[in-house]
Amino acid sequence: MPAGGNPNLSAELAIPGSAPVSDIADEIFIEKNVSVQMLRLDQIDPVLSGNKAFKLIPNLVAARASGFDTVLSFGGAYSNHIHALAEAGKRFGFKTIGVIRGDDGQADSHTLQFAASRGMRLFRISRQEYRRRADAQFIDQLRDAFGDFYLVPEGGANESGIRGCMQLASVINNSLHTYLPDEIMLACGTGTTMAGLVAGLGELRHKSEMSSDTSLPFATSLPSATRLPSVTRLPSVRGIAVLKQGGFIRAEVTRCLQSLRAPGSEFPDWAVETEHHYGGYARFPEALAIFVREFEIRHGILLDPVYTAKLMAALYQRVAAGLYPPGTRLLLLHTGGLQGRMTTQY
Ligand SMILES: Cc1ncc(COP(=O)(O)O)c(C=O)c1O
Structure with missing residues (x-):
């Protein structure tokens, strides 16, 4: 039985077309003559925010189109994905089942309590299973x-x-107005978000090349006097792996791009950095906690401990190391995950 009763499904399950942008000014950026802005995907929705909206909504559209009323997925006890799926299920009329890693008798995390409160059935299994x-x-x-x-x-x-994350490219393009980034940085776990973004940028370029409008995306809103030579190319993308031995993310992004065979998905200008994992997935050493505390006080932007904390720390390290030529414009994606702050002491 198809779920829900709303015939206007595409409006009900729409991904936002733009997101707020924050300017991040700091002494080190001024000293190195680098500008930094952040796309606040954490602010697109009180709960269904960050990259989760982009990944989940197309899945729910597909589920509904195939007549499913129940969605099952997997995750750990603190999973942003399980948290978001439970919310999306409640909001859009799906029953949800979360198969949770670990049956060691620990009390439910706040993530699982939230998921249960949104009607998700939780089923814990051993790590081995x-x-x-x-x-x-x-x-x-x-x-x-x-x-x-x-x-x-x-x-x-x-x-x-x-495919949902491919839409990030147009969200970025719609949100930036006159800021043309040379590089977009984002945190990577599986590499899905990065693969989508890279493919989406390739698709944007392809569309603009095919259309009679010869100006590339990211340049269209600029007055002609401010069109610099650098706007004739799209930004490159740099992923920051948040787990140890994150080299597999490169292989995964390559595999995803090949499997998409989308026009322009051969977009080549991307890289994954594997040295910013701080000891591994979900590790949050004191040095990182101090950095996050200072950053949050200084800029009033909250970071999650698993993804965006490591992304932001990587940015500061790269800028301080002089890896960006003067004049470089950077855009960071805040991919959300702020529910993860509930369990981490900063
Ligand atoms: C807040 C947040 N940022 C970034 C990521 C990384 O995304 P991906 O697994 O697509 O690389 C995740 C995981 O989905 C996440 O929860």
Whole structure:
């Protein structure tokens, strides 16, 4: 049975077309003559914010189009993805099931309490069993236990998720007005968001080349007098891996781009940095906590401990190391995850 009763599904499940932008001014940026702005995807919705909206909404559209009323996914006890899916399910009329890593008897995290409060059925499994989350036989067993469902992989890492993240390119283009970044930086876990962004930029370029309008995106809103030579190319994209041995993210982004075969998805100008993981996924050493505290007080922008804290720390390190030529304009994506602050002492 299809879920929900609203016939105007595309309006109900729409991804926002733009997001607020914050200017981040700091002594080190002035000294190095680098400008930094941040796209505040954390502010697009009180709960369904950050990259989650972009990954989940196309999945829910696909679920509804195929007549599913139940969506199942996987995540850890503090997962931003599980938190967002529970909210989206409640809001858009889907039953949701969260298969949670770890059955060690720990009390429910605030993330899981929130998910349950939004009607998500939670099912804890051992870490060993959790490793089978992509195994077809295991998924069949889950169908036997729960009935049929639309499956969203852990972290929303599937083609619908990537295609949703392709829309980030036009959101950036619509939000920036006269700021033309040379480089866009974002935090990477699976690489899905980055793959979508890179493909989306390639698609924007392709569309502009195909249209009679010869000006590239990111340049269209500039008065002609301010069009500098550098606006004739699109920004490059730099991912910051938040886990140890994040080299797999490069392979994953490459695989995603190849599988999309979208026009322009061969967009080549991207890189993944693997030295900013601070000891591994969800590790939050005191040095990083001090950095985040100072940053938040100085700029009034909250960071999450798992993703955007490491992104921001990487930015400061790269600028201080002189890796950007004077005049460079950077854009950081705030991909949300602020619910994760509830469990971390800063
Ligand atoms: C807040 C936040 N930022 C960044 C990411 C990284 O996204 P991806 O897994 O697509 O690389 C995630 C994970 O989805 C996240 O929750």
